[in-house]
Structure formats: C-alpha cells, structure tokens
Amino acid sequence: MxxxxxxxxxxxxxxxxxxxxxxxxxxxxxxxxxxxxxxxxxxxxxxxxxxxxxxxxxxxxxxxxxxxxxxxxxxxxxxxxxxxxxxxxxxxxxxxxxxxxxxxxxxxxxxxxxxxxxxxxxxxxxxxxxxxxxxxxxxxxxxxxxxxxxxxxxxxxxNYQSEGRIYAKYLLKEKPNAKIAVLYQNDDYGKDYLKGLKDGLGDKAASMIIAEESYETAEPSIDNHIVRLKATGADVFFDVTTPKFAAQAIKKAAEIDWKALHILNNVSASLGSVIKPAGFENSQGIISASYLKDVTDPQWExxxxxxxxxxxxxxxxxxxxxxxxxxxxxxxxxxxxxxxxxxxxxxxxxxxxxxxxxxxxxxxxxxxxxxxxxxxxxxNFAPITQLQLQVFKGERWVLFGDVISGDVNG
Missing domain, CATH: 3.40.50.2300 (Response regulator)
Known part of the structure; x- marks a missing residue:
C-alpha cells in the first residue's frame, strides 16, 4: 500500500x-x-x-x-x-x-x-x-x-444539496424551459448534488431533467456517457464529477461539438487541475459557483x-x-x-x-x-452555506450576481 x-x-x-x-x-x-x-x-x-x-x-x-x-x-x-x-x-x-x-x-x-x-x-x-x-x-x-x-x-x-439548489434557482430564472442532462458519480456525493437540483427545481424537475447518467470511479473514461447524454438533445449539462472526470467531460463535450450550457460543480472548478488540462478554449461559458477567492481574478490584486x-x-x-x-x-x-x-x-x-x-x-x-x-x-454543523455564481471567460472565472444562500429556507 x-x-x-x-x-x-x-x-x-x-x-x-x-x-x-x-x-x-x-x-x-x-x-x-x-x-x-x-x-x-x-x-x-x-x-x-x-x-x-x-x-x-x-x-x-x-x-x-x-x-x-x-x-x-x-x-x-x-x-x-x-x-x-x-x-x-x-x-x-x-x-x-x-x-x-x-x-x-x-x-x-x-x-x-x-x-x-x-x-x-x-x-x-x-x-x-x-x-x-x-x-x-x-x-x-x-x-x-x-x-x-x-x-x-x-x-x-x-454542502452539495445547497449548491444544487443554487443552480436550480439560476436555471428557473434564466432557462425555465431547459432540457437538462445530468452526469453524476454513483455515490452519496453525486446523489446529493442531484437531490439538491431536483429539490430546487421543485415541480418542474420531472419535465426539465430529461436524462440522468451515473458513473463509477473505477471507470477509466466517461466519454461514452457524454456521447449518450448529447444524443438526448439536452441543452443544459449538469456535470457532477471529480477533477479527473470533469476534465474528460469538458474535452469530450468539445470534441463532439455538444453546445449545451455546461454547469460544473464547485469541487471540480479548479483552474489548475481541471480547466487548464481540459483546455481554456473548451471551457468558455462554463458556469460554476464559488465561496473562495480566485488567484487569477484581478479584483484581488x-x-x-x-x-x-x-x-x-x-x-x-x-x-x-x-x-x-x-x-x-x-x-x-x-x-x-x-x-x-x-x-x-x-x-x-x-x-x-x-x-x-x-x-x-x-x-x-x-x-x-x-x-x-x-x-x-x-x-448547526454547516460552517459555510453561501456561494456566488461564476462563469469561465478567457482564462479565468468571472463572478456574477449576488452571494446566494443554499439553505432550504434561504
């Protein structure tokens, strides 16, 4: 070992x-x-x-x-x-x-x-x-x-359910007729994000989420999942993966020209371990959320x-x-x-x-x-409950909107 x-x-x-x-x-x-x-x-x-x-x-x-x-x-x-x-x-x-x-x-x-x-x-x-x-x-x-x-x-x-609810709030406001395809890790981590998204969408979850694919961490590649999700005609891709698979998903979506709005969970939004390996050109327009400052953001200079x-x-x-x-x-x-x-x-x-x-x-x-x-x-054993949405532009994440609470009552 x-x-x-x-x-x-x-x-x-x-x-x-x-x-x-x-x-x-x-x-x-x-x-x-x-x-x-x-x-x-x-x-x-x-x-x-x-x-x-x-x-x-x-x-x-x-x-x-x-x-x-x-x-x-x-x-x-x-x-x-x-x-x-x-x-x-x-x-x-x-x-x-x-x-x-x-x-x-x-x-x-x-x-x-x-x-x-x-x-x-x-x-x-x-x-x-x-x-x-x-x-x-x-x-x-x-x-x-x-x-x-x-x-x-x-x-x-x-927590992941809170973050999922925040993305749901965004979609209900900006893309209320979205057709959402979800890729998630087949464990409590992935299922928590999916539950948060569904809870946030409420009654519209059944009609807006048109495809769900789970993957196992033992899989060497998730390329086949990306191909199947594109085939559903979804125009929003909710990507609940860890860094290795997140980079694969970004590259494969670009390779097969899947133009869906790509929402990437916060834990895989790292510029160094995900976005850069996947390619800046392939990552334009991806939306995620953050609670920490980004070293590439000039406002923190x-x-x-x-x-x-x-x-x-x-x-x-x-x-x-x-x-x-x-x-x-x-x-x-x-x-x-x-x-x-x-x-x-x-x-x-x-x-x-x-x-x-x-x-x-x-x-x-x-x-x-x-x-x-x-x-x-x-x-209350949940120290941090707030996030702010961000979009990837050029070579960095750009924050937008207000700080949002992901609490059930937030």
Whole structure:
C-alpha cells in the first residue's frame, strides 16, 4: 500500500520554555485528552494521494505546509502541530484502515479534513462511537450537519444539496424551459448534488431533467456517457464529477461539438487541475459557483488576504500550484481549524474541540469571498452555506450576481 506520511517535528525546547513562562494558575487548569500535551497537538488526516481522486491530494500537502509555517513561528498557544497524513486512494476500506491506525496506534487528538464522501461515510459511525472528532471533513455531503445523531462529525464547505439548489434557482430564472442532462458519480456525493437540483427545481424537475447518467470511479473514461447524454438533445449539462472526470467531460463535450450550457460543480472548478488540462478554449461559458477567492481574478490584486496567500505559496509551499483551487481550500480550512484551537486554549479535550468548532461567530478566513462568513452553533454543523455564481471567460472565472444562500429556507 502506498502511504503518504508527513510528520511535522514536535515539541521544541523553545516551545516548552515559552509554556513554562506562563502563570502557574494557567498551568493548573490545563486539560488534555489523548493526542495533546504541554508541547504538542497530534492531528490525523486522510487524503487520496493516489487513485481516481488524487488531484485532491494537494489539499493535504497545503495543510502540511501551513502547519509547518505555524510550527516555525512557535505553534499554537505554545504547542507544535504533529500532522500525520495517510493515503487511502479514495478507497473506503483503506479509509477505515487508516482511521483505525490514526486513532488507535498514532493516538491523534482528532481527524481533520479527511477527504471524500464515500471515504468519510465509511468511518462516520466509527469516529462517533469512539467519540473522536471527525472535524471539517473535506466533502459537502449534507449528512455532516447532523449534530443530534453524529455529534463528533462536522463539515466545512457548502454542502452539495445547497449548491444544487443554487443552480436550480439560476436555471428557473434564466432557462425555465431547459432540457437538462445530468452526469453524476454513483455515490452519496453525486446523489446529493442531484437531490439538491431536483429539490430546487421543485415541480418542474420531472419535465426539465430529461436524462440522468451515473458513473463509477473505477471507470477509466466517461466519454461514452457524454456521447449518450448529447444524443438526448439536452441543452443544459449538469456535470457532477471529480477533477479527473470533469476534465474528460469538458474535452469530450468539445470534441463532439455538444453546445449545451455546461454547469460544473464547485469541487471540480479548479483552474489548475481541471480547466487548464481540459483546455481554456473548451471551457468558455462554463458556469460554476464559488465561496473562495480566485488567484487569477484581478479584483484581488491588492487584497491583503490574497497577498498573504501568495506569500505563503511562495515561501512555505513553493512546489504547490497557486492556480490549483485546492491550495486555497487547504489554506482556508486550516485557518479555520487554527481559530478553533486558539479558542480551546489549554482545554484540549475532544469534547472541547467540538464545543469550540460549534462556536464560530462570523469568522472569516483570509480567502473567503466578501459577504461570506463562517457561523456554527450546537445545532448547526454547516460552517459555510453561501456561494456566488461564476462563469469561465478567457482564462479565468468571472463572478456574477449576488452571494446566494443554499439553505432550504434561504
């Protein structure tokens, strides 16, 4: 098995000296669970560094670089981050194996931003039975917002059903007579987007959606699905795929001259890992949605948050591709986690990790679009619920319209 293991050095004498300099009262109030000490916080992570979703592996690498940056500056509250990241190849059985290893052998305090709906679904019950936080999972499935039944699991990005409803709102307004063909991954990830689209279209879903095709991640190519969908006469193509297949879909649609309005889900809208490989000329007019700033958008040229991100990429992660939107995702979610850890102070128990994660008030990372804020509560485990539509023009995404809430009541 291919295993990507990134351990960041822990517990320096300097960090301990800083800690020792704090008051005796503060020292007396320190509370730890497994994975936390006076000098270190051990964090687990699972990423598809190989396999069909390997394009997302850069998220884990960005996080590792960010934690190293934090450690070099003295850590969080005087503690260094020991970040342990394993490869599961986007295979749920491997995810289970790696989660058990992280919790039972490595004894991490929690698992952070593990990627993918099927992989996270495979460890959902295990993490909650063990009462170990499964925090800010890197998937937008709606199921992560269920604090009543799964109080140890929380999402981060906008959920897929919300995003699907946003596209439905757009279509009902701009193309009410659309004939929609849907390609979706045959798992909870793909089905969540499809449900959101249908819920948003309401009574018109049955007449507007004229074709649905699902694909398996084990398929080497989805070209045959694209050919069949074009044959239906659809004039809107709703593309719910991961990056490898999204690039294939864009190229194949252009190759067979399918001129349908192409709506591409946010998680595959990366300029670096999808649009550029598919070809700028093939991607004109594609519509997607975003909640994060885009490094190619000139309006952020003098934005302090974007400047900080670009400085991080140049200094701390020079091997990374700043055009890959996954680097901004990794950057933003890590900043959110650091806020949680700051709020925890010296109470580094698993229970307090979840308590503080559920107590984020109007928090903004440096890379969220203006108007979008992170809010959580004991009854709301969906940190980000807003998006803004964007269209691909020339060599970049161009935002349009207002920030839209994808909440059922939004």
């Amino acid at each position: 291919t295993v990507f293991l990134n351990r960041i050095a822990i517990a320096s004498v300097t960090a301990f000296a800083l800690l020792a300099g704090s008051s005796s009262g503060a020292l007396a109030q320190k509370t730890y669970d497994t994975g936390a000490t006076d000098t270190a916080i051990k964090i687990g992570n699972i990423m598809p560094y190989s396999g069909p979703a390997s394009a997302y592996g850069v998220i884990g690498k960005t996080e590792a670089a960010y934690f190293k940056k934090i450690n070099d500056a003295g850590g969080i509250n005087g503690r260094k981050i020991d970040f342990i990241s394993y490869d599961d190849s986007y295979s749920p059985p491997k995810t289970v194996e790696q989660a058990r290893k992280l919790v039972e052998s490595d004894e991490v305090l929690f698992i952070f931003n593990s990627l993918g709906t099927p992989p996270n679904s495979a460890i959902h019950k295990y993490m909650n039975a063990k009462k170990v936080p499964q925090l800010f999972v890197a998937t937008g499935a709606a199921k992560w917002n269920d604090p009543k039944d799964f109080p140890w699991t929380m999402g981060w990005q906008p 003098n934005d302090p948050g974007m400047k900080a991100f670009l400085e991080f990429m140049a200094k701390d992660f020079p091997e990374g591709n700043k055009l890959d939107q996954s680097t901004i995702v990794g950057y933003g979610v890590t900043q959110t986690l650091l806020q949680v850890l700051k709020q925890c102070g010296d109470n580094l128990t698993r229970e307090n990790i979840m308590k503080q994660a559920a107590n984020l008030k109007d928090f903004r990372t440096e890379v969220l679009l203006p108007g979008i804020k992170i809010n959580t509560s004991p009854n």
